[in-house]
Amino acid sequence: MDNTAFERWLESVSATFLSLNDQQRNQSLDHLISLSGAAQLRHLSNGLETLLKRDFLRLLPLELAFYLLRWLDPQTLLTCCLVCKQWNKVINSCTEVWQGVCRELGWKTDESIQDAAHWKGVYLKAKLRMMQLKDQEAFVTSSLIGHSARVYALYYKDGLLCTGSDDLSAKLWDVRTGQCIYGIQTHTCATVKFDEQKLVTGSFDNTVACWEWSTGAKIQQFRGHTGAVFSVDYNDELDVLVSGSADFSVKVWSLSAGACLNTLTGHTEWVTKVILQKSEVESVVHSPGDYILLSADKYEIKVWPLGREINCKCLKTLSVSEDRSISLQPRLQFDGRYIVCSSDLGVYQWDFASFEIIRVIKMQDPANLSLLSFGEVFALLFDNHFLYVMDLRTEAISGRWPLPAYRKSKRGSSFLAGVTSWLNGLDGGNDSGLVFATSMPDHSIHLVLWKENG
Template identity: 25%
Template sequence: MSGEIDDSMDIVDEKSSCIVRRFRLLSSAQRKITLGEILSCCTSEEISYIDQKLPDFLYRDFVTTLPLELAERFLEYLTVKDLLTACRVSKPWNRIISGMKIVWRNHCLKFGCNPVTISLSYPKNTCIRGMQIQQDLCDGSAWTQDAIVNLVKSPGRFSALHHDRGYIAGGTSDSIHTHANQDSSESVVIWSVENSSVVVSFPVSGSVSCIKLNYPSLVVCGHFDGTLSSHQVSGNTESDITPGGLLNKFRLHTAPVLSLDFDESEDVLISGSADWTVKVWQLSTGSLQRTISSHSHWVLSVIFTPSSKHNIQNLSGKDIVVMMTRDDIQMYSWIHFLKDNGESLKGLNISDIHIPLKSVTDAVQSFFFTPGLHFDGKTISFVKQMPMFDSHTFGDADIVTIDAVVVDLKYEKIVGGCTVPHSRATTPDFSQVCTGKLDWLDGFSDDSTNGLVCCLGLQDSSMHTVVWS
């Protein structure tokens, strides 16, 4: 009996194979006609069986069945929101899609995440955080603003600001500029961004035109009377110097000091003035080491970079100062004066680099200045010019800062920002405005998206801060 059943099954298998072979030889149109005739002959039970089998052919799970490399090629075209939706389809999908590191890393870069801080083991979390930050920037909730009042008495105002390590140094200026040998109501205030409180406040002799803080040890002020002063920030029990105590006065400029830079470890202070000179000082003693006077206009900005912090091969072993006037940008270099007794400084007559700006200003007006000079140890950067006329007195040029804007340079679009109040320029380089931590400009991360974004000194005697929410 069993033999007869086996024979009958073989006959069925043979007929099925024959039918399948003939079906494959048909054209597409003939196949459709044949399928229609077959379906018309099926019972309800057979139609139900076909209905159960069709999803296996129509809705194949390519995420789990395809090789991972091919699945990634398909999924990389989805947006992050679509990928997150796909992760909720099933546990296998969530496991596979969440583990596609290349897909998530590429999206991290699109959202502006810092490549160095992208998680190697689970970049999906970094991507979600980057998407949240960019969305917050877009809808204006990434930053919060605050007006800090009652730190100085009117008509005094914060004419110079600088940020370092979470602290803001603000120097004040009145409508009447005083001299160093007269009593002065001007002051310097050190403000903690994190605690929203004054760390130390102390008087200074003369209206402050520019300032730089190295917290917690030192703050140096440039003054409108042509002097500079260095002050202890924290107390020093060894020398009995109280917080804010005067360390040194630097005299010899004959016009307002418009810019300064220093490096405490190198014991160097650089100052640029409206007397068309740049001076190199020994920071600890106040002694003048060299005057660089080959300039045709006010020195708007100076940047000092010691030999250990730049990557210019042909100037290896030399300290560098980059300076900018209305007409040009120049770079000078020398061997540190403590290493060769100042011999290199004595021969400092010709600049290593000269970038003319005069041709740009001639195309518009000869009274234009270029605010914003930057040197990262390898590249010099500066922005286009904007008007500030010689006929105005200092601080009388009505430059209005309206928007703080974040621009995605790769995709050339604005991704967010905020509107800030009016701020009148104290100097051509806008010393009444300072920026906070700039790490986030190299890419978003949890460590970089906190603290101060920028701070402005306003005409109503207040400081206006913009911080990460």
């Protein structure tokens, strides 16, 4: 058949084909395929691949491809990376996508790092860590053994844990190795705080003392309280030490001289927590950089201005119930911007600029569930059986860890959180070191630490 005759035939067949319904068209194609040889079938296969298998991700501009990829969940993204080299290249070059999925897991993202492969690696590591939290595989435990009587006072800083005991001693431990670095003779310690040179202790004998680590010598003693001292804090720049006591008072001392500068009254219950911290926000009554003293008892938190002028009046009294029907737990936290404290109803967060309650997290069993530490992304809580990690964005429990039968004190000093920077967002480096410590009935200290993330 010559070309002219073929073109007339093809035009006639095409017109007839277009007049058929779908079923008739399908039957016609099936018949033609059955009559085709190898060359025709190869041609048909190549043509169909071009028509039906268009790679839209490759054809789209990168900006549109990135926009579409942001709608995919992380697991689908990882699956798409396996489709072909081109898809893997496009997906691995989308920094915003991988930064976004990292943030969803509670990971910090540094906007200055624009390497998508870096953030993909961070995501994979983050996913592993979050799965470990869920499956109770994120932590390991160890014990510190050395005291011969009840351990009540605990304080953690920079990889070192200080313990104060009824055996009239205080010890400083390297949490990583479990080795005791210093051990000095003291009094019965109800609270401790330390730095590189000194240790400050509050005691059940109603006194506060300052000791030198290297020699064990008592540098200073602070006498004046008529009840046990449950909490201390100090600031070398101000040369000030503050203490909260069972005599319902807060005392302000000269750290170097040991003299009492002021006694702050107004509490009607044991003062179980004092915090000395700079304000990071401004309000009508304070400015950024002002030193603020917080003191807490069973029902109230009092806010005091404490700068160069030692004599001060209470700025504000915070509570969660006017009739004192709701008790506060002694886990007061203040970072200069927010005040956080748990109660018999749940966890309360106050804005320090306005003193308004900005968040209340209701818990199923708040009477038994205690707050350890509160961050921007996660919170650490525990009860008689488990340590819990809560995602504050959803208020859902991300993971838990079993705890042994320990001595849980209502005053809250025989347990503490370790490294807390990860509560503001994990970054792949701050999920290490101490998570939780508590004293045990056998006078040892039980530690919960992050497992190394491979």
